[in-house]
């Protein structure tokens with residue numbers, strides 16, 4: 001039988017993640033019958049390449065999804081909230097990268113290496129949510145540990161790249177770096193403070209409980225993806241002057257005792273994980289090495305000597321690829337292979 005092919009739309013096609021989604025569809029040879037590239041009115045008429053052909057970017061509209069089978073969204077939460085229901089009504093399945101639908105109990109929140117079975121619930125609303133970038137790369141290595149040893153509590157601190165904020169933030173880091181090296185005053189537009197040569201303990205907005213929304217996304221999404229509300233999760237999320245690749249310091253308290261060597265052995269064969277852990281040779285995961293890759297890199301695996309059952313690790317992934325575009329396209333692949 002010939003392979004089934006799909007009419008695909010990418011909403012937010014001109015953005016940092018949208019661009020990578022297009023690249024992932026190409027690289028992974030997703031069975032595309034036709035492609036529609038959607039963005040705001042500002043980009044309508046612009047041309048982008050897909051598999052060697054030029055495709056005209058169209059303005060995202062309520063009627064954009066007629067005849068589309070799968071739409072991958074990365075056009076921001078407001079656009080997702082507004083347009084995903086129109087897409088679903090037109091019979092299209094939405095894979096949404098924004099936070100708009102993630103905590104809707106009817107919408108599955110999926111990391112293919114962790115809870116692929118949840119894709120089946122796309123039938124509830126016609127929408128599947130792609131988790132937050134920092135959550136994705138954390139749950140990929142934690143899932144095998146959770147399954148074998150149980151996890152009571154997670155303490156995570158992130159070191160997040162500016163590309164998570166979008167192309168404007170990448171430009172701002174370049175511009176500020178250039179200005180400061182030449183002893184010129186730099187402009188601050190995207191973040192509340194200078195990001196070049198600095199760290200901002202502030203991602204997304206502050207909430208009444210003193211945490212940022214990004215931190216609470218990590219807490220709530222982790223529980224939803226691992227299907228376990230009993231896990232304690234606490235997060236501190238920090239923006240750092242890195243272009244691509246989020247790094248995370250993760251401390252877990254397991255239910256059963258586990259050694260660092262046992263974790264290393266377990267993660268050596270875990271789906272989507274690569275262990276990079278030879279500190280004696282100065283080998284550990286680095287953002288600059290993870291950039292452009294789809295795996296989640298884990299190193300500095302060691303026992304937390306302050307508690308009986310604790311493990312520390314350093315986890316790095318490309319936030320635009322595994323943290324967003326690749327994960328979304330992997331979800332679309334499951335949909336295409338098993339459900340549509």
Ligand code: A2P
Nearest residue numbers: 012013014015016039040043060075079166167
């Ligand atoms: P545009 O380039 O026309 O503004 P990034 O996160 O890199 O800034 O990219 C955001 C993406 O989402 C871009 O493709 C942007 O299009 C798109 N976008 C933002 N707001 C809307 C909107 N209201 N309707 C459609 N597309 C939007």
